[in-house]
Amino acid sequence: MNEIQILVDEALKEIDSAKDSNTLNNIRVKYLGKKGLITSLMKKLKDLPQEERPKFGAMVNEAKDTVTQKINEKLKELSEKEKKQKYEKLAVDISLPGARRDIGHLHILTQIQRELEDIFISMGFEVVEGPEVEDTWHNFDALNTPDWHPARDVQDSFYFTDKILLRTHTSPVQIRTMLQRKPPLAIISPGRVFRRDYDSTHLPMFTQMEVLFVDKNVTIKHLKYTLEEMAKRIFGEGSKVRLRPSFFPFTEPSYEVDVLFGDTWLEILGAGMVDPNVFKNVGYDPNEWSGFAFGLGLERIAMVKFGIKDIRDFIRNDIKFLENY
Numbered sequence: 001m002n003e004i005q006i007l008v009d010e011a012l013k014e015i016d017s018a019k020d021s022n023t024l025n026n027i028r029v030k031y032l033g034k035k036g037l038i039t040s041l042m043k044k045l046k047d048l049p050q051e052e053r054p055k056f057g058a059m060v061n062e063a064k065d066t067v068t069q070k071i072n073e074k075l076k077e078l079s080e081k082e083k084k085q086k087y088e089k090l091a092v093d094i095s096l097p098g099a100r101r102d103i104g105h106l107h108i109l110t111q112i113q114r115e116l117e118d119i120f121i122s123m124g125f126e127v128v129e130g131p132e133v134e135d136t137w138h139n140f141d142a143l144n145t146p147d148w149h150p151a152r153d154v155q156d157s158f159y160f161t162d163k164i165l166l167r168t169h170t171s172p173v174q175i176r177t178m179l180q181r182k183p184p185l186a187i188i189s190p191g192r193v194f195r196r197d198y199d200s201t202h203l204p205m206f207t208q209m210e211v212l213f214v215d216k217n218v219t220i221k222h223l224k225y226t227l228e229e230m231a232k233r234i235f236g237e238g239s240k241v242r243l244r245p246s247f248f249p250f251t252e253p254s255y256e257v258d259v260l261f262g263d264t265w266l267e268i269l270g271a272g273m274v275d276p277n278v279f280k281n282v283g284y285d286p287n288e289w290s291g292f293a294f295g296l297g298l299e300r301i302a303m304v305k306f307g308i309k310d311i312r313d314f315i316r317n318d319i320k321f322l323e324n325y
């Protein structure tokens with residue numbers, strides 16, 4: 001009987017120190033299995049005197065119950081712990097930074113273009129497009145640009161033939177639109193233009209936007225108001241514009257337009273009142289109709305607005321540059 005108690009004590013100690021359910025199973029087999037230490041005690045029953053047998057049997061059964069119960073308790077505890085460990089291993093740590101997915105954004109020139117389109121659409125202008133491959137009549141002659149003008153020189157433009165070239169500005173869209181429609185009209189035309197230039201402020205391909213407004217009794221005041229409105233919305237509420245006399249063959253009078261940036265005036269575009277000869281070329285009566293026009297370079301606007309120093313940055317595809325805008 002002493003032996004039973006010793007076995008039970010030993011079993012309980014082993015159960016206590018078991019670290020996992022596998023060990024616990026081995027303990028169960030060791031003590032309670034068919035040939036287990038406690039199970040085997042029953043075999044000693046027949047060697048005992050008759051009167052001691054019931055007591056001994058009861059003690060062995062009690063020992064079995066004690067050990068079984070202890071094993072079950074421990075098993076419950078361990079399997080809960082193991083389950084927890086397993087889930088902890090599987091769990092996603094939401095405090096870790098996730099794998100970042102870089103999504104791109106519109107190129108700065110596309111952003112500027114859309115910004116300008118929004119501004120002019122809100123003032124009632126309509127967006128129209130023209131071809132990048134032009135003929136010299138639309139690109140020059142109809143715009144009152146004489147033969148001697150340097151822009152017509154092969155040194156300055158890309159010609160396919162004597163009469164077909166890559167347009168050097170978006171102004172021919174003025175001509176195409178006026179030939180197709182009757183006045184009044186208010187249009188803008190963004191697009192690519194091409195010149196034989198390449199340095200930190202010139203690209204062989206760049207982007208312009210043409211603005212044309214034709215109606216009765218249009219004056220410089222309308223032009224100036226439109227420029228100021230545009231400047232306010234691109235460069236900020238307090239921005240100022242200045243018109244400087246200049247020359248373009250297709251406007252009379254003509255202006256260079258500057259915006260005030262800090263304490264310096266920066267040139268942003270060319271403008272003017274549509275030349276009567278241009279109206280004649282498209283069949284509008286210059287005594288009846290008047291208008292203003294201007295043309296701006298989108299790269300130029302972006303360079304002024306953001307202080308970009310080299311126009312070539314727009315086409316370098318340098319992500320470090322592009323990410324800034």
Ligand code: DAH
Nearest residue numbers: 169171270271272293294295
């Ligand atoms: N087409 C001119 C250029 O590319 C810009 C320009 C100046 C457009 C005056 C205009 C204008 O419509 O009125 O340099």
